[in-house]
Amino acid sequence: MKKYLISPNRKQYKANLHCHSILSDGNLTPEALKALYKSHGYDILAITDHERPHHHQQLAEPDFLLITGYECYIRPDKLGRYNPYNKEVHLNLFAREPQNTTMICYNETFCKYLRRDNAFHEIKARAGSERPREYTREYIDEFIRTAKENGYIVAYNHPYWSMEDEADILAHEGCFSMEICNYGSYVSNGLEYCGALYDKMLYNGKRIFCHGTDDNHNVYPVDHPNNDSFGAFTMIMPNDFTYSSVIHAMEQGEMYASMGPVFREVSIEGNRLHVECSEAAHIFLYNGGKRPGMLHAAPGESLTCADFEIDKDARYIRVSVQDAQGRWADTRGFFRDEIGLPPLEA
Template sequence: MRQSAFSAPGRFWRGNLHTHSNRSDGALEPDEVCRRYRAQGYDFLAITDHYVGHYDYPLIDSRAWRSADFTTLIGAELHSGAMENGELWHILAVGLPLDFPRIGAAGFRADAEQMSGPEIARLAAEAGAFVAIAHPQWSGMSLQDARSITAAHAVEIYNHSSAVGADRGDGAAIADLLISEGRDVSLIATDDAHLFDPDHFGGWVMVRARENTPEALLAALKRGDFYSSQGPEIRDFYFDGEQLVVESSAVERVIALGFGSSSNQVYGHAMTRTAVPLKWQGETPWLRAVVIDAAGRRAWTNPIRRPVL
């Protein structure tokens, strides 16, 4: 049983789905943000400025920066309503139409009159966007909060800015609980770059598609045809009998994770094809893999569901 990201036609394209410019609280003009990501070898970028009245609801028209070897996705970080802790929702929406309504929070405080986070996420998904729950650890998000975003396609498993600035970049706990409850969510790594600090080029998605076009990339993202990384490459990922097989660039650890506490790992030097025995995972209905290289950098597959042994 092979995950579709490694069997679908096409090739992998590298991109960042969460980035800010000086149209909200970022340091640089949108064209300079695009220039830097293209120069760094990225194939695509989404500028996702904070969509609040304080910044006049910016939705950056980045089509002018598309070229034969680089493309852009139009998106925003949406804010509306309060989570259980009273703080404002942060919803990542990539692939929004330029006429998306000017709705949501006026500033960075939750207001009882605002629509809820689940409502604004649903509107974004209905408008065609790929919707993700942003930085759940940084936000102090509860599981009940995460459950309520039923329109979400994904959870940020890693947010580089949150890791650099607050040591709260992880989203695995929320993501795994949702997956264990049967939610069909994928896992994205992002920068959330503002470019004041070293919060860029630290987490990305590798999307498998026939073409590096907004339409092909969005369709692949919604299907889950991608993996996420801080550096290592994942070249194949499949379930073979009673083991999980991962082909990758040189790594030192491969971990198979599943329902509850189930996990197994293989450790070695410069491993490029690793078979992880599922000694403790015969009952888990889903599996995902994490690879870790010698520098401690990770890459994450999306979960694969399998028949119970």
């Protein structure tokens, strides 16, 4: 029987799950961001300003959802100051309920960084310890746990920019997904496509999904080469187009990351994996080993489908395609138990 990892019958909704407005260090208003993304074919936008959630539900329409959330950071400086040579952690918190704007582990000194809105000190619901943030294993785990206990799902942002080691990222407990591409950082550093890092996570047994975002601040207009909008996105496949179904789909990994290409189908029948996608130059089936499945287009030609045999010893599988412009699309990793393979013998 055919098992769909991405079904051709499931509608895909295009989302930008990370962006900044004038409420923190972005340059566009929430209204302008919504209009810009809607006019570029997006269905879902999460305006994730720094350190304080706003729900923006007044901008929602029947065919355009706004996910409530915000971006939090944990860094070594006692006053929360930025140092480009320090490791730090940035997390996106997405609220299960659209009206939830609880501030997690608020600390006034630490959290005022980059705030622009005058209402910043307005009392909002708060949860968790309000001591100065600490860049320690214990504090980061406590922060993520507190966010989850208070109605958020938590994503790990721009791993390259944050400069953490693989071991650091592996140790974070409770993030449902990591940004495999953060386009704002990609524009500035060229390395914020983290397919290799994502494979390291999966190889080490980390159950984490992947998604793509713009993390746009719109310092430059959209037709400028330094523009940071419309470079990476997430396709989400909810059962229906409601806020709660979209959050549920994200949490279940019913989504994939892309910088351009789209998947039309990824399915398994027996030990065969079938891929259908938009025009690609390369299609890979990663399996946690040294010999991924691969199919390369001849020069000047393109691929729109591929079939692979799933190796019986695969640690996991995930599919990536790259188009002629070098833009990637990536499914999440699926572990053996998720695709009906027996456990490997020790």
